[in-house]
Amino acid sequence: MSHHTIDYIQRIRDSGHRMTHQRQIVLDAVCSFNRHATAAEILKRVHEIAPAINQATVYRTLNFLTEIHLLFSGTIDGQTIYEIATPTPHHHLICRKCGHIAALPDQCFADLIQQIKTEYQFLPEIDHWAITGLCADCQ
Amino acid sequence: MSHHTIDYIQRIRDSGHRMTHQRQIVLDAVCSFNRHATAAEILKRVHEIAPAINQATVYRTLNFLTEIHLLFSGTIDGQTIYEIATPTPHHHLICRKCGHIAALPDQCFADLIQQIKTEYQFLPEIDHWAITGLCADCQ
């Protein structure tokens, strides 16, 4: 497990909510993949560890943890994926032909975000974007 | 109806597929909203016009039309929405507090797209993005 339990308890409480066994187990399950994982994969792993946890709870928890920004989520190849949120945002370039996924640092969005702030008085929350297209090999 | 039937027949055939009554009716249904519409809304309208069309066909058709870029789709407030594709891409700023939706012209992405092309040799296909965040009133 690469995350520190104590931080998550605090961040959940700070957000005005309660830490529960179920939420801890879902966090651990997501973390254990060390990659983007689908709801189905996470649900399966949760049930391996704690079969009594209801599926509705797992779905609700994934949405909840994403809303309070403890998880990142995104749509890749038509599938919703989740991962533990990184300290800073990060993004991906996804080839729709070969499926290759590359990382794109947050820095690339700095100018766009600044422009949206100043010209549109809108505060964008861009923490995990998946950009589809064609990689060098597939163009 | 604001679209020209003949164009769609041609574009579907050019993409190596067949135009069918079902696809025409789904296109008409999506068009009739003149706004972002959910799958449920589109399915309902299709059934008002042609009750015999199967729901699986409508879902399959929405995916298909999106894949060949005749429709735009996106996730707004957790819901997948569809609309007739505009000649040029367009994007949205969506306030997560009040739900207000503003338009964002494609021009804003020009620099980002250029950077991704030159620095990452990746050809991004950004035709309809929904950026969530906070509008001026809600910050």
Add this chain to the structure above:
DNA sequence: TTCATTATTGCAACTTTTCGCAATAGCAAA
């Protein structure tokens, strides 16, 4: 530690979306 409040869970039913497969129909070629 005990209690009171109420957020969260489990449950079961429900809605939404997907799937495999046989029947149908688009369309290119004869």
Add this chain to the structure above:
DNA sequence: TTTGCTATTGCGAAAAGTTGCAATAATGAA
């Protein structure tokens, strides 16, 4: 026009995800 190929559809069933509600348990206050 007719024919043949096969992409597309309808169907029924399954899978995936959501919901309302009563029971449970996390938290702060006593």
